[in-house]
Each structure stands twice: as structure tokens, then as C-alpha cells.
Amino acid sequence: MQPNNKFITISDNRNKIQQLLRELVLQPRLNAIKWSTITKQTPNIKIGYPGQHLASLITGMEGERTGARGNDLIDGSEVKSCSRIDQLDSCKECGAPVARLEEECSNCESKNIARKNDSKWLFGVRNEDDLSFLIHGVKRIFLIIGDYSNFDERDFNTLRFQAFEIWPESERNSRFAEIMTNYYRKIYLAHKKKSPTKNPAPKNFWPYQYQFYVCNPIQTFSCIVENANLDPQIKIIHYVDPAEDRSKLPSVVMPPSVLSDQEIKLIFRKAKDEEIAKMIKPELSPQLGKIKNLSVPDKRALLIGVDETLRSYLPLRDTDRIATSTRKYARRSN
Numbered sequence: 597m598q599p600n601n602k603f604i605t606i607s608d609n610r611n612k613i614q615q616l617l618r619e620l621v622l623q624p625r626l627n628a629i630k631w632s633t634i635t636k637q638t639p640n641i642k643i644g645y646p647g648q649h650l651a652s653l654i655t656g657m658e659g660e661r662t663g664a665r666g667n668d669l670i671d672g673s674e675v676k677s678c679s680r681i682d683q684l685d686s687c688k689e690c691g692a693p694v695a696r697l698e699e700e701c702s703n704c705e706s707k708n709i710a711r712k713n714d715s716k717w718l719f720g721v722r723n724e725d726d727l728s729f730l731i732h733g734v735k736r737i738f739l740i741i742g743d744y745s746n747f748d749e750r751d752f753n754t755l756r757f758q759a760f761e762i763w764p765e766s767e768r769n770s771r772f773a774e775i776m777t778n779y780y781r782k783i784y785l786a787h788k789k790k791s792p793t794k795n796p797a798p799k800n801f802w803p804y805q806y807q808f809y810v811c812n813p814i815q816t817f818s819c820i821v822e823n824a825n826l827d828p829q830i831k832i833i834h835y836v837d838p839a840e841d842r843s844k845l846p847s848v849v850m851p852p853s854v855l856s857d858q859e860i861k862l863i864f865r866k867a868k869d870e871e872i873a874k875m876i877k878p879e880l881s882p883q884l885g886k887i888k889n890l891s892v893p894d895k896r897a898l899l900i901g902v903d904e905t906l907r908s909y910l911p912l913r914d915t916d917r918i919a920t921s922t923r924k925y926a927r928r929s930n
């Protein structure tokens with residue numbers, strides 16, 4: 597999980613990142629918002645190629661000038677981007693489409709709007725060569741997402757851009773290879789057998805859901821854009837130096853809300869006391885013996901989060917109901 601320093605050739609990264617976001621994402625979006633009030637078309641700006649530019653600046657590595665046909669970064673990394681910004685919403689009353697910045701349905705004037713927040717990363721695996729390349733040939737998976745940090749509060753004027761890394765051949769990220777292997781061999785091939793002339797949908801990899809967290813992704817960048825719809829102001833919150841060894845960085849902590857009741861029980865049954873104590877409120881650590889006898893909702897409420905150690909006790913669990921694994925790994929330092 598150590599980036600190859602010889603490929604890190606881009607400097608002054610933080611300033612360049614802010615400039616790129618202004619010029620390739622935020623200003624075009626403002627122009628699209630202006631024209632969408634006239635044309636009634638969605639102002640959604642696709643993040644695919646801007647995402648690759650952003651990945652180069654975060655990692656300090658150039659691309660290979662090959663578009664969709666080669667490696668996205670010169671070190672052999674694959675870049676995947678998704679955007680939940682300006683998704684097209686719908687009216688719950690009449691079903692008509694509603695733009696993200698519209699407060700009521702233009703068809704029936706209802707304010708009962710279903711706000712969408714479901715964009716995801718897509719992985720296409722159509723044969724054994726694709727699978728082998730994804731889990732053995734790709735140096736790292738670089739995941740970029742643009743979304744709303746305050747979506748639940750319906751704040752659509754504050755944007756967030758984040759980047760996460762998964763290194764497929766690393767022991768820490770080994771669940772990623774299992775998930776993709778199960779998708780191809782147990783989902784893709786099963787659908788292909790039923791309908792040989794049709795290509796099954798690619799693998800949906802959902803941000804902030806169970807599979808994402810059990811892969812132990814490492815966050816390398818995040819920023820908030822305030823007043824995004826009028827006068828965007830960028831604040832970089834988290835930035836990892838391109839040359840820093842990722843194996844020494846913690847992965848993203850899983851929220852307890854992602855877990856089922858059975859998975860909460862599993863953690864408290866199998867994990868060591870000292871492992872659980874690290875992830876509950878410090879003042880409650882001396883009461884761990886009593887905590888183990890609490891109800892599942894109480895146990896869930898006491899957990900600050902679920903770190904890599906606690907996640908190692910969890911099954912693979914897949915929304916596609918494919919094979920699961922309960923293999924526990926030992927974290928390595930290299």
C-alpha cells in the first residue's frame with residue numbers, strides 16, 4: 597500500500613485541487629444551473645473525466661493519455677467516480693420529475709418530493725480476464741464521490757467531494773476481491789446462463805453501505821464546498837500526501853447503524869473486551885462487563901463506530917445474496 601514515488605510528479609497539489617474544482621466542476625455547474633431555469637433540463641454535470649483529473653492531483657500522478665482504454669493513473673490505478681449532486685428527483689404525488697433545486701413539483705405544485713441519493717460506483721466484470729485484472733492487475737482502486745454532506749437536512753447548497761482507496765492485493769482490502777469474485781461467478785454467470793444474448797448489469801458498489809466498509813477503504817481526500825449554488829467556497833478537510841504509506845493509515849470507520857442486530861450480537865460475542873473497549877465511549881469502558889448484557893439497541897448506541905478489528909469478525913454479507921465468508925485476517929504492517 598505504498599505509492600511508487602517515481603510516478604509522483606505533480607506538486608502544489610492542494611492549490612491545484614481547488615483550482616480544478618472551481619474550473620471543471622463548480623463554475624460549469626453554476627452555468628448549468630443558470631441555463632436550467634430557462635431550458636428546464638437537468639444541471640447535472642457528469643463527474644467521470646473531471647474525476648480522473650482530480651484523482652491525478654490527489655495522488656500526484658499523471659494519467660496515461662489513453663481515455664477509457666488504459667490505466668487511469670500511470671502507476672496502474674483504476675479511477676471510479678460517482679456523483680449524487682443534482683440528481684433528478686420525483687414528485688411523490690404525481691410522479692413527475694423534479695429538479696434538485698426546485699422546491700415544488702412544476703406539474704401539480706406539490707412539495708412532497710422524493711429526493712434521490714443513490715448514485716454508486718459501477719464495476720464491469722464480463723470474463724475471467726476482467727476479474728483477474730481487477731483483483732490482481734490493478735494497483736489500487738481510487739474511488740471519488742461528489743455528494744451533499746447535509747443531505748438529510750435537505751441542504752443542497754453545501755457540496756462534498758471525497759476520495760477513498762482500495763488496494764485489491766492488500767490483505768486489509770481482501771474483501772473487495774471476494775465481493776467481485778462472487779459477483780462474477782455467482783451473479784453474472786448465472787444471469788448469462790439464463791439469457792446468453794444479454795449482458796447482465798455491472799456490479800453496484802454502494803458508497804457508505806456494508807460492502808464498502810468491510811473492504812476497509814482508506815480516505816485520502818475530502819473537501820466541503822459552502823454556498824455552492826451562488827459563490828462556492830472550498831474548504832479542504834482531509835488530505836493525505838501522495839507519497840504516504842497507506843498501510844499505516846486507518847480505514848474509514850463503519851457506523852453501527854449499518855449493522856443488523858445479529859451482527860451487533862456477533863461482535864460482542866466474538867471480539868475481545870479490549871477490542872470493543874476501543875470503540876465505545878471512554879467513560880463506559882470500565883463497565884464493559886455490564887455492557888455485554890445490555891439489549892442490542894443499547895449496545896448499538898454505545899458504539900462510537902466499528903473499526904477494522906471489529907469488522908474482521910463480520911461475515912461478508914452481500915445484498916445480492918451471494919456466498920459469504922467469515923475468514924478473519926491478521927492486519928499486517930506492510
